[in-house]
Every structure is written in C-alpha cells, then in structure tokens.
Amino acid sequence: MSTQKTVNGSPVNGNLQAKDFASDQEVRWCPGCGDYTILKQVQTLMPKLGVDPEQIVFIAGIGCSSRFPYYMNTFGIHGIHGRAPAIATGLKITRPELSVWVVTGDGDALSIGGNHIIHLLRKNLDINVLLFNNEIYGLTKGQYSPTSPQGHVTKTSPDGSVDNPFNPLSLAMGANGSFLARAMDRDPKHLQSMLERAAGHTGTSFLEIYQNCIVFNDGAFSPYTDKSVRDETSLYLEDGQPLLFGKDDAFGLRLDGFRPEIVDLNSGKWSRDDLWIHDERDRNKAWLLSSLFDDNTSKGKLPRPFGVFLAEERPTYEQMIQDQISASIEKHGKGKLEDLLTGEDTWTVK
Amino acid sequence: MSTQKTVNGSPVNGNLQAKDFASDQEVRWCPGCGDYTILKQVQTLMPKLGVDPEQIVFIAGIGCSSRFPYYMNTFGIHGIHGRAPAIATGLKITRPELSVWVVTGDGDALSIGGNHIIHLLRKNLDINVLLFNNEIYGLTKGQYSPTSPQGHVTKTSPDGSVDNPFNPLSLAMGANGSFLARAMDRDPKHLQSMLERAAGHTGTSFLEIYQNCIVFNDGAFSPYTDKSVRDETSLYLEDGQPLLFGKDDAFGLRLDGFRPEIVDLNSGKWSRDDLWIHDERDRNKAWLLSSLFDDNTSKGKLPRPFGVFLAEERPTYEQMIQDQISASIEKHGKGKLEDLLTGEDTWTVK
Amino acid sequence: MSIVEKQKKEVTIRFAGDSGDGIQLTGSQFTSTTALSGNDLSTFPDYPAEIRAPAGTVAGVSGFQIHFGSKAIYTPGDMCDVLVVMNAAALKANLKFLKPGGIIIANTDGFGKKDLSLAKYAPNESPIQDAKASGYIVIEIDVTKMTRESLKDTGLPVKAIDRSKNMFVLGVLYWLFSRPLDSTIQFLKRKFAKKPQIAEANIKALNDGFTYAIATELFSERYTVDAAPIDPGKYRNITGNDAIVLGIAAVAKNSGLPVFLGSYPITPASEILQGLSSLKHYGVTTFQAEDEIAAITSAIGASFGGSLGITSSSGPGVALKSEAIGLATMLELPLVILNVQRAGPSTGLPTKTEQSDLLQAFYGRAGEAPVAVLSASSPADCFEVTYEACRIAVEHMIPVMLLTDGYIANGAEPWKLPDIPEIKPIDPGYEKARENGQDGAPFLPYKRDENLVRPWAIPGTKGVAHRIGGLEKDHETGNISYDPDNHQMMTEMREKKRDLIADFIPGQQMDEGNESGKLLVVGWGSTYGSIKSAVSDARDEGHDVSFIHLRYLNPFPKNLGSILQGFDKVLVPEINRGQLSKILKEKYLIPVEGFNRVKGIPLSVSELKDKITELCTT
Amino acid sequence: MSIVEKQKKEVTIRFAGDSGDGIQLTGSQFTSTTALSGNDLSTFPDYPAEIRAPAGTVAGVSGFQIHFGSKAIYTPGDMCDVLVVMNAAALKANLKFLKPGGIIIANTDGFGKKDLSLAKYAPNESPIQDAKASGYIVIEIDVTKMTRESLKDTGLPVKAIDRSKNMFVLGVLYWLFSRPLDSTIQFLKRKFAKKPQIAEANIKALNDGFTYAIATELFSERYTVDAAPIDPGKYRNITGNDAIVLGIAAVAKNSGLPVFLGSYPITPASEILQGLSSLKHYGVTTFQAEDEIAAITSAIGASFGGSLGITSSSGPGVALKSEAIGLATMLELPLVILNVQRAGPSTGLPTKTEQSDLLQAFYGRAGEAPVAVLSASSPADCFEVTYEACRIAVEHMIPVMLLTDGYIANGAEPWKLPDIPEIKPIDPGYEKARENGQDGAPFLPYKRDENLVRPWAIPGTKGVAHRIGGLEKDHETGNISYDPDNHQMMTEMREKKRDLIADFIPGQQMDEGNESGKLLVVGWGSTYGSIKSAVSDARDEGHDVSFIHLRYLNPFPKNLGSILQGFDKVLVPEINRGQLSKILKEKYLIPVEGFNRVKGIPLSVSELKDKITELCTT
Numbered sequence A, B: 001m002s003t004q005k006t007v008n009g010s011p012v013n014g015n016l017q018a019k020d021f022a023s024d025q026e027v028r029w030c031p032g033c034g035d036y037t038i039l040k041q042v043q044t045l046m047p048k049l050g051v052d053p054e055q056i057v058f059i060a061g062i063g064c065s066s067r068f069p070y071y072m073n074t075f076g077i078h079g080i081h082g083r084a085p086a087i088a089t090g091l092k093i094t095r096p097e098l099s100v101w102v103v104t105g106d107g108d109a110l111s112i113g114g115n116h117i118i119h120l121l122r123k124n125l126d127i128n129v130l131l132f133n134n135e136i137y138g139l140t141k142g143q144y145s146p147t148s149p150q151g152h153v154t155k156t157s158p159d160g161s162v163d164n165p166f167n168p169l170s171l172a173m174g175a176n177g178s179f180l181a182r183a184m185d186r187d188p189k190h191l192q193s194m195l196e197r198a199a200g201h202t203g204t205s206f207l208e209i210y211q212n213c214i215v216f217n218d219g220a221f222s223p224y225t226d227k228s229v230r231d232e233t234s235l236y237l238e239d240g241q242p243l244l245f246g247k248d249d250a251f252g253l254r255l256d257g258f259r260p261e262i263v264d265l266n267s268g269k270w271s272r273d274d275l276w277i278h279d280e281r282d283r284n285k286a287w288l289l290s291s292l293f294d295d296n297t298s299k300g301k302l303p304r305p306f307g308v309f310l311a312e313e314r315p316t317y318e319q320m321i322q323d324q325i326s327a328s329i330e331k332h333g334k335g336k337l338e339d340l341l342t343g344e345d346t347w348t349v350k
Numbered sequence C, D: 001m002s003i004v005e006k007q008k009k010e011v012t013i014r015f016a017g018d019s020g021d022g023i024q025l026t027g028s029q030f031t032s033t034t035a036l037s038g039n040d041l042s043t044f045p046d047y048p049a050e051i052r053a054p055a056g057t058v059a060g061v062s063g064f065q066i067h068f069g070s071k072a073i074y075t076p077g078d079m080c081d082v083l084v085v086m087n088a089a090a091l092k093a094n095l096k097f098l099k100p101g102g103i104i105i106a107n108t109d110g111f112g113k114k115d116l117s118l119a120k121y122a123p124n125e126s127p128i129q130d131a132k133a134s135g136y137i138v139i140e141i142d143v144t145k146m147t148r149e150s151l152k153d154t155g156l157p158v159k160a161i162d163r164s165k166n167m168f169v170l171g172v173l174y175w176l177f178s179r180p181l182d183s184t185i186q187f188l189k190r191k192f193a194k195k196p197q198i199a200e201a202n203i204k205a206l207n208d209g210f211t212y213a214i215a216t217e218l219f220s221e222r223y224t225v226d227a228a229p230i231d232p233g234k235y236r237n238i239t240g241n242d243a244i245v246l247g248i249a250a251v252a253k254n255s256g257l258p259v260f261l262g263s264y265p266i267t268p269a270s271e272i273l274q275g276l277s278s279l280k281h282y283g284v285t286t287f288q289a290e291d292e293i294a295a296i297t298s299a300i301g302a303s304f305g306g307s308l309g310i311t312s313s314s315g316p317g318v319a320l321k322s323e324a325i326g327l328a329t330m331l332e333l334p335l336v337i338l339n340v341q342r343a344g345p346s347t348g349l350p351t352k353t354e355q356s357d358l359l360q361a362f363y364g365r366a367g368e369a370p371v372a373v374l375s376a377s378s379p380a381d382c383f384e385v386t387y388e389a390c391r392i393a394v395e396h397m398i399p400v401m402l403l404t405d406g407y408i409a410n411g412a413e414p415w416k417l418p419d420i421p422e423i424k425p426i427d428p429g430y431e432k433a434r435e436n437g438q439d440g441a442p443f444l445p446y447k448r449d450e451n452l453v454r455p456w457a458i459p460g461t462k463g464v465a466h467r468i469g470g471l472e473k474d475h476e477t478g479n480i481s482y483d484p485d486n487h488q489m490m491t492e493m494r495e496k497k498r499d500l501i502a503d504f505i506p507g508q509q510m511d512e513g514n515e516s517g518k519l520l521v522v523g524w525g526s527t528y529g530s531i532k533s534a535v536s537d538a539r540d541e542g543h544d545v546s547f548i549h550l551r552y553l554n555p556f557p558k559n560l561g562s563i564l565q566g567f568d569k570v571l572v573p574e575i576n577r578g579q580l581s582k583i584l585k586e587k588y589l590i591p592v593e594g595f596n597r598v599k600g601i602p603l604s605v606s607e608l609k610d611k612i613t614e615l616c617t618t
C-alpha cells in the first residue's frame, strides 16, 4: 500500500516506512556482506527522521560501502574516492536545511580521504558520517587498509602489514570531533540506536561501524561478535552509567588514576560505586575510552567499548556562516549591484 | 677557516660548525621574521648530529617556512605544497641511514598536507618534522590557516574565521604520533634543546614551533613571548618534574580527577608534592597536556605547555621493512631472475 | 631659460622604489588623474616576489608602470619614457626598462653608500653619473631633504614626514605632465579624513613638489597629453581579479542564482577568494577549503544543491582538480573553474605570467572528459567573460574552464561600467516538483533536451529524488550501466553537448583588418594588448595583416575555420610553446606560424611587430 | 554412427559459469594443454564486476575465452565457436558471443526453475530449446549427476565431489579437441599434493568426462588443430600486469639498481603492486601509500635517494598525480608512471578497457611539462616495454609515462622467455664523490651533458650536496632564478631533452606491408592484436594495406613522418574518440581517418576489417 502513497518513487508526506526509502536498484553486495544489515537499519531509521525523502541526501566516495546511495530512495551522490566529506560540505553550507549523510569506508575515509574527514570534524558541519570499517579494501579485492591490524596478511602485504593502524575514534578526537560513537553490523538493535543518536546530534556525527567483509576479511570482528566471547570483549557505554561488561555484567572498569583496570564485581572486593561512570560530555574520559584498543583475541585484555563516546554541542559551521550572512545584510543591506560595480573611484567621459 | 675545511660547500669530516651548514643562498624572509631564529638554531644543532652534511636531507613543501632547505648546506628538496612528508617517506624507506628532516608550515602540514602528516605519524618513520606554526598563510600574504583562532580577521575572513582551529599536538596524538613537542622562536635556548630531543628520538618526531609572522600575523604568540605575561601563560615541561609556572614558579598544576587546576604554591594550601608530575611516556597525560589549549589572553586561564609532551619508543616503519627484506632473503635467498621469469608453468617449442 | 611645452601622443612612466616608499599609491594616484584628464591608459604593478625582501635590496623593489596617451592604449608599454627611482636598488632593477635617452627622476638621498652596497653596486660605481654618461637625462632631487624642508612646520615626527616623500615626487610629475592636483587632493582628504594633519602634510608636499619643479626649473621641457577618443560613459579602473569578483557578484545578484565559491589560496588567484569573501550580502558564499580537491568537490556539492559552484586557482591547483573535473563531466552539473595561469611547470615562477595551461584545460583529465574553455583578453574583459562562463555552465549543465593569467589578474585598465538592465539574467531552470498523482512517468535525470542538456533537479524538490555518480550511467535513468553501446552513446553525447555550445555563442569578429588577406594573427587571452598594438602599428605602416582574438576556445566559434581559410599565413603569438597553434593545426590542418615566448612577462610589442612585418614582406 | 574427424585452423572456446564453478581454472588448464600441443593462442578472462554478485545471477557470471590455432593468433577472438555454460545465467550473459550455428555445451543441472528465474528468464522460457530453435548445436550434459556418479566411490562429501564438475567438463572438451590429459593430470597432482584424495577425484572426473564423450557419442564431429609455426624457445603464459612485475624485477636484479614502487590500489592496476610486494628479495621495495599523491611523491623521494622511483595506477589516480609529475619534470629525476587505462571519464567502467588517457599523458599537467610516453601492445610486450621505460627514465633523467590498459593487463598470451644475458643492464651513472681538495670547481646539479641530461647526485655523496625544487632554476647552479631568459632557456631545454630521446630509440618498423601504398593503418597499445588480425585478413584478400604499431609515442620514432608521407590514406583505430589521430594531425598536418569505438571492449576485428577494405576500395 505504501506504493499507492508514492509517486515516482518519492513518497508523499504522511507516515512513511522503511521500504519507502529503498530505491529500485538491485543491491549488489556479496551475499552475507555486513553492508546489508547496515542498509536495512538505515532504511529503518529514515521514517523516524520525520522529513520527506527529497530533503535527505546520501553522499559517498568509492568502495563497496560507498555504493550505499544507489540503494536509498533519496537524493544521492556516488562521488570520487575519499571526497564525500568535501562534497557534503559544499552542499550543507549552501542547503543547511537538508539532512546530509556521508557513507564511507575505512579506505575511503581514512586513507585517501583522511584530510577531508579531519577537516570536516574540526569544522563541525551538521553532517552524519557513517564509517563502514571492515579493516580491508573490499571493492579492490583485499588489500590492507589504514585500520588493518599490524601483521595482517593481504594481497599487498604478503609478509604482513607493517603499518601501525589508525584508531579511528582517537583520530576523530584529535581532529576535535563533537560526536563520536561505535557500533557493529552484527548488533542491529544497538546499531539502530546509534544511528538515531547520530541523526539527533547537531554537528558532525562520526559513527564507526564494524562491518564484516565476508569475502576478503571474514571474521575481523569476531572477537566482538561471536556469541562465545563477545560478553568478555565488548563493553556497551551508557551515559551516566558505570562501565560494565562480561556475562551478567560480572566485570567492570575502574580508573586507578589514568589507568583503566578490570575489576571482578563478584570478588566482593569491588562494587559498582567504585566503577568508572560514563560521561558523554567529558572529552578527556572519551579519549581514554577511545584508547581502549588492545587486540582482544587474548583473554584478560581490556574490553572494546561500543556506544557514544562523546557528544558535545558546539555551533555548526553552516550556522556560523548563515549568521555572518545575516549580519552582513544587517550591516550593508542587500547588496546593490550598481554600487558594487561603481566602486569608489569613477570618472565620466563625455 | 672553516672555508679551508670545506670543498664545494661540503665540509670534510672533523669538527664542523654551524656556519658550515649555511648554504651560499641569500636568506629571503622578511626582516624580523621568526624563521631566522629557527634557521639559526637548526644550523647550530647540525654539528651535534655528528654526521656529514651529505648524510642530511631537508625536505619541505611550499610556504615561507618551506624555503628552509635552500638555506641549508645539505641535500634538500623544496617540494610541492603539503607533500613533504610523502617525499620524505619514499626517501627514508629506501635510504634509512640518512638523517631526514621535514620543514613545513601550518598550512602546508595541516591544510593541504593533513593526510600525509597523520599517515607519517602513525607509520612512525624516523623523520624529524619541524612545523613552523604562525597561524597564517604567510607566503600567499595573509589568509587564515587551520590553526588560526576562531574569529581571526584575515584577507579571506573579513568577518572573522568561522573555522574551529586544529590543535596540532592533539591531532598528532590522535594520529598516534610517538614524539610530540612544542617550542617557540622567541626562546632559542629551549628551542635548541627541543631540536636536540627531536633529533635524538627514533621514530617520527613532531615538533611544533610557534613562529611569529611579523608581516601578516604579528604578535600571534605574544601571550607566551611577551616578557610581561609569559611567566603566567607558559609552562615548561620537564620529565619527572611537577608542572610549575608563574614568576619564581609560584604556581603549579594539579589534577583533580581529570580536571587540571591551577594552585598557588604560596597559599600554603598546596605543596609541590600535590602537583601533576610530568611523565613523557604517559599517552593519556600527554593528551591532557595537549588539550591545555584555551586562549591565554585573559588571566586565570590554564597555561600553555612547552617542551616534550610524549616520547614513546616504537619500531620504525623503515626498520620493519628492512626486517622483512632480510627475512625474505633469508627465506628465498637472493632472488634469481631466471627462476622468476620462468615461473611455474612453461613449455618448449622446438 | 624658458621651458618648452611639448605635445605627446603617448607616454610611459615607471615608478620604482622600496616596498616602503608608497610606489603603488603614487602610481594609482597618477592613474586616476590621468584618467580624469581623459587619456586612455593601461597600468601594471611589478611587485617584488611573494614576501617582503630586506629594505634597500633589489629583491625589495616595488614598481608601477603606466602607459597613457591621446590615442587608444592597449598595454602598459614595453619600455618607459620616464623612470622615477626612489633609491639605488630601484635604478638597478629598472634601468633596463628605460628607453634610450629617457628621463630618470632620482631621489639622490637613496643613493648613499649604504644604498649602493645594498643594491649591490660596486663601491667605486656611481650609477647616476654612469646613467648620464650613457645618454639618459637624469633629474636629481634630494626628495627626503625637500620633503622635510616642506613639512618642517607641521610639527609631525620625521618618520611621518618622510612618508610624504612620494607625494612630493608626484607633485613634480604632475607639473611635468601639466596635470591638475585636485583629484589627488580630494583623495588625500578622503583617505586621511580621520587624520587631517596627515592629509594637510601630504597635500602640502604635493603642492611643494609641483612648485619646486617650476621654481628650480628642473626640466627644460614640459609635456601635455591630450584627451583620447574614448566612447562616452562612466569609467573606473579595474584589475582582472577584481573584474572576476564583480562578474560573479553580478551573476548572483542579477540572476538570483546563489553562487558558491570553493577555493584554496594560491598566487595569483587569491584575490578572487578574498574579494568575494566580503560579498556575502550579494548572495555569494565563499569557502576556504583545506585543499584544491576539497575546493572543487565542495563546489560540485553546492551545484548539486542548486547553487552555481565555482572554484578558483592557478595551474598547480587546477592540476589537482583534474580528477574532480572528470566527475563533474559525468554528473553534468554546472561548474566554473577559474584558472589564473602563472609561469610553470610545477611551482615555476608563481608571480610571473604565462599561458601554458591551455592544453591542460583541453585535455588534462582521464578518459574522454569534454569541458568548455573560455579566456579573457584584458582586466576589464574579465567581467563579461566570467558572466559568460557562468551562463554557459548553467544553461548547458557542464564544467566551464575560464583561463586568465597573472598579467591581467594584477594589471589594471579603465573599465566602462556596464548598463545593468542590459545584463541578461541566467535562468537556472530547475526541474519542477512532481506532486502526488500528477504525471506518473518516472523522473529521468539524464533525459536530455534538444541541446543534449539534462535537467537540474535539486534536493527538496518532490518527486525527482535521484542518485548520480562517476560510474557510466544509463542514458535516461542515470542508473549504473555497463552496456557497451550505452557507454559509446553517452561518451558521444557528452562531447556533442559541449560542441553544441557553438550554437549559443557569437560568431568570431575581426578585430583588425579584412576577412581575408596575406596574414592573419590569431590570439587568445592576455596577449590581446600586445598583439593589438603590434598589429595596428604594422597596419599603420601599410602591411596587409588582420587580427582575431579568441574568447571562446572550446568550442570555437563556428566561423573560425572559414576565416582561417581566407589567409595565406596564420601567426599565433602565445606566452607558451605553441599550445593554441597545436589545437588549430589539429582541428583545421593548416600550417601555423608560432610566436612563442616564455619569459614570465607579456609579449614585446616591438618584437612581435617585427615578426609580423617579416611575415608580411616575405 | 561414426564420428567425423575435422581439421581446424583456428577455434575459439568460451567457458562460462558461476564465480564458484572454477571457470578460470578450467580455462587456464585448457590453455596450458593447448600451448603444449604447439598451438598459438590468446586468452581473456571476463570476470564479473568488482565484487561477488549473488550466485546464479547474470551479474555473478565468470567467463574465460581462448582462441587458438595452427596459424598465428593475435586476439582472444570476437566470437566463439564453442560456448560452455554451467548454468542459465552463463548462457544468458554469453549467447551473444557465440557464432551462428555454434556449439553450446550446457550443464542441464544449471537450468532448473530456480536457475532460470535467478537468470531472469521468463517462467515460460526454456532457453535451451530456444537455442536449438535458433540453429545452435546444443550438447546437454547433466554434469552434476555424471560427476557424482563418477566419484560416488571416493567417499568424498557431495560438496567436495561437486567441485570436480569443471574437470568432468574439461575431460569432455579434451576429447572434442583431441587433446592429451597428462599435463592437467600432472597439474592436479602438484596442486593437491597435500590432498591426494582430492587429486585422485579430480583426475577421475577428468578421465570420465573424456570417456563419457566417447561412450555417449555426444558429438558427431571431433576436431584437431595442428601445431602452429611458432619460433622455438621456452614459453610461458603471462598477463600484462604480471609481465610488468617481471620487467621491473628484471631492472632491479639485472642493473643492481634499487627499485621503489609507491602505489595505491586501483582496478585494473592493483596486480602490479600486489605482484611486486612479494619480490623484496629481488631488490624491489613496495610502499602502499595513503593516496595517489603520496604514491608518486614517495617515488620522487626515492629517486632523489638513488632508487628508481615507479608509481602505478589507472586514469583517475594518474589525474591525481598531475601536479607531482610536473614537479618531477622540474627536478629532472628518473620516474616511471604506469597507467593501466580503464574506461572513463571519472570512475567510468572500472573493469572495462579503453585507451582514452593518451592526451592526459601528453598534456595533463600545468605549464610546459614534457614527459616521455610509451605504450605496450600485448600482455607479453609489457615486459620489454616496462624495461625500456625504466631505461629511458634513468638514462635521460625524466618522467616516463607507460600506457597499458585493462585488456592486456588481465589478458594472457604465450611469452617466449628472454635470454637474460641479452638484457642490457641500466647504468644509473650516479655523480661521483668529490674528495677534499680534488677539483675545486663547485658541483653544478643542472649542468647538462650533450643529451641535455643533468647529473644524478644522490645523498651520501661527498661534495655534491645540493637543493632542488619546483621553482624555476638557474640552468647550471640549480638555484632559484627569476631571470626571464633563463626561464625561456630551461623551458626549451626540458622539451629538447625529451625530444632527444628519439636518438636513443629504434626507428619505426613496418608490421605489415610496404613502406608506401594506398592505406597505412597506425595503431598503438592494446589494439595491436585486433588491428594485426584485421590487416592480415585484408591483405589475404589482396588489399594494399600496410600497418605500423607505435610503441614510442613521445617522442615518436624519427622516421614516422616519412612513413606517413608514403601513403594515400592513413587509418588510426583507437578505443577512444581519436586521441592519437589528433596528435598525428597536429604534428604532421596530414588528414587522418579514425576508427573509434568506446564500448569498454577490444575493437571488433571484423568491423575493422570492413573499414579497411572500404578504404582500400574507394
């Protein structure tokens, strides 16, 4: 019935549904690719935005992940490799009222596109960045990326990559990002809530999504997704709540000075009151959280946090520009072309 | 007399002096430019490296600062805008024994060159980066840069820049830099010691140098350089020492949880033992230090630290590559061209 | 002894001094007065390299040249009749520009021991004597002394007084060329409205310089240059970069089409970004991007949103934009790329001029990526060409490359103000919304009109949501298509669409001479002035030479081929190694003679004239 | 009924199936066996788009075509004689490549309801019947059933058994073309050395396929293709990208010249970076850079250090390198830029082939930035051309652009192994150290030799420390120079130096026909095979047509002009809109007929032949 409600694929106002946001294009990812879940969750989110599809724009670079815009029944640009943040910046500055989304991959955003991402983050335009991190170059068939772990054997690193990987959230912190969060394809419910939070934040939302590339990097995130281990390895952040993890929240994190340490809540030695309480507005704690980045394949290691690390309100770039425009109109009035062309010093020839 | 000791401008072994490292080119910066002091300090440092001038290479991008290589009697490349780190990477990987220096500006390194800088930092090649930060584009005559304070009025920001500036050291931390330090042109002695530390570090040394552009951004750093105020506004870091500043070290910084706070040591309320003790190896404290970044024009604000924020030993990129090369020769022996061309599957036509 | 009054048809004066001597201001004041006196004129500032070199050194010399006359003037002039030098370095740097037997007005105070050594004259050299010896007329004035003398009662500190030296010299020149002082006096009153004492001092210095020239009978001759035949109207002086700024503002204001400039500073294009950044109230938004790639891609994003995206740079920056220009050709969105060329390759000579990015403009992209290419011929011409570039970009949904260069970007000339109602607004013609129910047919973003132009459907418009990208697209739906024939078709379409622009531009006009004859000179861009002068000089000498100057380079005007056919010889003067020559040869298979110089400076009129006469007489 | 034995001069077979069906392996095995049987051959893999599409869909079909014969073979063939399809999608995607009346070998098990719908056949369609109806010979085999039957006693799980389906089919084809099984059997033993059970199973399937063909008298005809006249020697099969890898390794190993590859992955060039990354023990260092700009600038840094810097990419990536290539022309360091072209503009059709980056290679930079341009004509040719590109870069201290494309990058052909001692080492000729006292003259980094080549003075060498950069340099000292005449001179020098390379390359040879005549076909790059076939076919029909194929594009061989003069007509076939045509017209002012297709696929031999005969007969 939603088809009746739509004209040329663009639904009219009224209660839209996820499927109204699916384009007519056949989705072309490998069977089992994590991108499918993310697509589904984003389409599920769309109606909650409460804006018409034509007010929404998805902008991507190049990569498997970057094919995303083709599958959304909104406006979209499949740009060039790494430049989506810059394309989005030009659009958002000139059309601040639009809901602008950037979909990018670990190579697109952090390798060739690194400069644009960090500049977007510091400028803080109200754009939602979804970084599909599969720790590999998927589209080009399996070379290591800036997030591939050191020693990772790929087509271009037969002896193991010597690159020390980026920690995307730490990099984003260093670039002064105002909203930083992490989710994963294998936990759609949590992903959905993170997408909502990202959409809700005014300013650049940076959401890193662990995404499994089943063909070229299968299981990269199994330490956090495998039922058998994930309780011990992943920690879900809740604003104002203590940092708990493990089966039945048996463990917690406390801070001894600056050193986060794992405590066993059943040991009787520690209670929840001793734990590190999460505060989304604390940049310094957010830094500590982002640096919980050890490899988690071995036991007893610090867990990997998921959730909102930092959510800080700060004026958006486009708003400040709009204010300057109004101010300048205030001051000079709407410019008169004649005055401008004439300038200060003229003479007349008879 | 050193002229007798030199042939074609290249001194022979033996005790070299600063002037042996000055090229025959006339230095072409504006009179009073901070670049002069930095040049002098670098030339003063050179003999201490104990390597012959022909083992040293200075690589720069484009900018006033980037003219630097022309004035050094070593090998040098005046490259293209923003790309010095990448040029240096190719050189250092193939010639690990050379002493490689990158000289860059706030625009060169953090605007167009942002991607190369962050990738250099994470890869940790043993390259010394000197970032001349004058918070302006000097060579192009005064447009705002990524480090210009918000609201800064320049040729391209007549109503004040709306850009939230980068904090270079925080960005470098986010990019996982292994050596981070700050100095200023107006304190040559301290600058000299920072240059020595940078040269001494194995891995990418990132030294931010506050440099006064007397023509287009004069006084940008006067809060830290003016005799009248600098005691209150700048804090010199010493490894293992408490964080002290103010006239006669009257003040100190202590940490209340994650919040750095200024304490008056003469109040009798606090003693040095209560203070934050600097530890160059503590990444998390280094982050806190880098975020001491408020504007210091008004009193009672936290001081701006100078010195070594972080010094962390970690394998260098070129070393790991060399190891892989040796390992592969170990494993396969030096490759035989015949075997390679023949491959696995051949046939013979008679 | 009595002073001889002489009439002159044209005069070139070069002012030179230390960056601190206020040379540019002196020059611009002489320019306004000259304009008001009805002369035609052309000026060029000759700044020192990018940054301030030490005072008193040759590297620190700043120059300003003005060429004016009672006849039409097209260039600032190769060589000057009068050279004003405030110090030794200025003489050292500029004597080569003075005509044999020309006049030097020298501030003797700038020729002390220290000045000579700073200027790298040998200790035993005395340049002023040497100049006299080599037949120049040298007028020596101790400007410092005289100015201090003139202002000693103002009570101003010496430092302030010395700042009026340039006005004293200007007074002398006003006398020498029989000019009124009032316009400069008015200017000084305006400029120092808040500092009347300074205004007074400068005005006094100006007057005293004038009277000093009379009293001391400095000169044996005095000159008058009559008004030139200039078509009536209101004029202002303008540089090329400023004219571009105004052209863009005109598009925004006149068409109600929002304009977005994404740019990254670079010499000699920075003034465009700088100028537009203070025109927010004219509907222009500027964005100083992190690099050239962000600059152009942000402009593409803005164009997708319904603004006219523009990006400005110079050669090296445009090279970085190559990939993104390719994207724009695929997206088929309006985009204007301004390339203020400079001497290359690579960093080259950033402050010097060249025309060597023409082939980059034509071919500097991967794949078959056709764009339109236009060029401006003079500072004032930049206004109209910029407007044209924007019109073509919007009406044909295509990237347009506009080429100017450092010479016209910084050079200035009188510009007759356009009649605003005459300027035709540009219609973005956005695709209309498709309301519920009405017209069930799906929106086809790549369905073209008769000129092969696709619709501009912008976000926020109901019923036209669509996705575009750099992959080859189906010729109607715009969806990804790997179909071989579709790729062939789309490749031809993009090319044909660009070529069809020829139907919407004026035919090529002759600038000089007949439609056919012995020699045709073909020019483009900033060489207009030099070629025009050389050709008209040659024609005055009776040579059969015609001249066309191309504004539209790709596509060419439809009638270009037939014009070329009409001549025995074709000469193409360029400040490059023959780039337009290559294109003309390839397109029309005709032999072409090149006149090519790459010295970072405008073509020499006399050299070029010799070449023309040579070709006409062989 | 008895089987007719037929002799064939040439045959084209196309294998097609789902990505999972092991099509590429089947094809390469058939290729090895064919090569061993002494046929000449050419192959081309036809992968699905970049990433794995759902099984059973048309998008997921993988193909492999082999063209072999008893005569010289130059292309994988336009159309095939035999089409092997493992499922319905494979038929849907490939029927268009089958010659009228051709043979279809179909795995009936792949034509179930589900397969048909996945392949988007209408429910009522039965493609096999339709194929028969339209005159194709269809051989139906339930490969799955037969393979399971054949391996039921192996005790292997069905999943494993099904993986041998391709071997069963290969067996059938070996019988059809009277081929021995042993080479494939040896291969299987090698491949599954560690899993003898699997090896056995595959071998059994192969044998049973062979006998099945006899037993069931599937075919009424059986074919033999005799050995072709191939010059004796040791051969291997090789793709273009692999040949480039070997060429670079040869430079490093043979010249003792360290090689550095700075690259960023991109289709279809990635295999070069991938291949070289495991040749560390050959003196090749690879660096996967953060982007294309870092890739090329790191290579420039390596060249400054005395390595040969190389960078590899495809069109869009090369566009990003434009500015840095300009720097390299200024620094005058050796640099090789490998451009494996793909269909553009922008992202275009990344997996499809095109030759449309030629003009970018010539002109895609700011300013006058001359580089040398070479191209490879076939997969095997890539080895020698790569070596040549490296030689020229080093001996002439200049950036060299080498153009190949997706077609030869992925296509394979037999390659006669070179005689290694015959390969001339490349001498870096580094500037010698200048010891204390000896030779007081200062080192002049830009003082050129008789070929205008400057010295390569690398860090660590005493007495030759120097600074270079992108600003214009003094013609000897290399210091910054703003002197107008020096800029003119240096600009000419850089151009002349590139042009002088013509003295160090072989003259152009005729590939077919006489030095003069009615029609000359001029080709470059990957179109060699198609043109060669078309021309020789036309010549067999007695047409007066000659053929030259250019390896050296800039500079051209010195004798090219005179060759062109010798013909009435010139035809230039290209997979672009006429880029070489443009260059020949401009350079030689001769009319040129273009044969241009941009469909992402190789030129059609038959179409081209028709064009040739048309030109020869009018």
Ligand SMILES: Cc1ncc(C[n+]2csc(CCOP(=O)(O)OP(=O)(O)O)c2C)c(N)n1
Binding pocket: A062, A063, A064, A065, A066, A081, A104, A105, A106, A107, A108, A109, A132, A134, A136, A137, A138, A139, A140, A145, D264, D265, D266, D267, D292, D316, D317, D320, D347
């Ligand atoms: C300028 C340019 N360089 C390189 C490429 C090739 N390329 C396409 S996607 C890609 C990386 C994709 O990795 P990522 O961004 O992680 O996306 P994923 O495919 O993993 O989702 C590369 C190198 C390109 N298309 N354009």
Ligand SMILES: Cc1ncc(C[n+]2csc(CCOP(=O)(O)OP(=O)(O)O)c2C)c(N)n1
Binding pocket: B062, B063, B064, B065, B066, B081, B104, B105, B106, B107, B108, B109, B132, B134, B136, B137, B138, B139, B140, B145, C264, C265, C266, C267, C292, C316, C317, C320, C347, D323
């Ligand atoms: C590709 C390119 N873009 C732009 C420029 C122009 N440009 C030269 S230096 C510079 C910025 C210089 O600022 P910074 O790096 O801070 O150096 P500074 O002059 O302040 O020392 C710019 C924009 C250029 N030379 N090349």
Ligand code: SF4
Binding pocket: A028, A029, A030, A032, A033, A034, A035, A064, A065, A134, A138, A139, A212, A213, A214, A215, A216, D051, D052
């Ligand atoms: S290659 Fe990897 S990331 Fe790309 S579609 Fe396939 S599974 Fe997904």
Ligand code: SF4
Binding pocket: B028, B029, B030, B032, B033, B034, B035, B064, B065, B134, B138, B139, B212, B213, B214, B215, B216, C051, C052
């Ligand atoms: S412009 Fe500024 S930074 Fe450049 S040389 Fe002059 S003072 Fe120094």
Ligand SMILES: [Mg+2]
Binding pocket: A063, A105, A106, A107, A132, A133, A134, A135, A136, A137, A138, A145
């Ligand atoms: Mg990825």
Ligand SMILES: [Mg+2]
Binding pocket: B063, B105, B106, B107, B132, B133, B134, B135, B136, B137, B138, B145
């Ligand atoms: Mg700066």
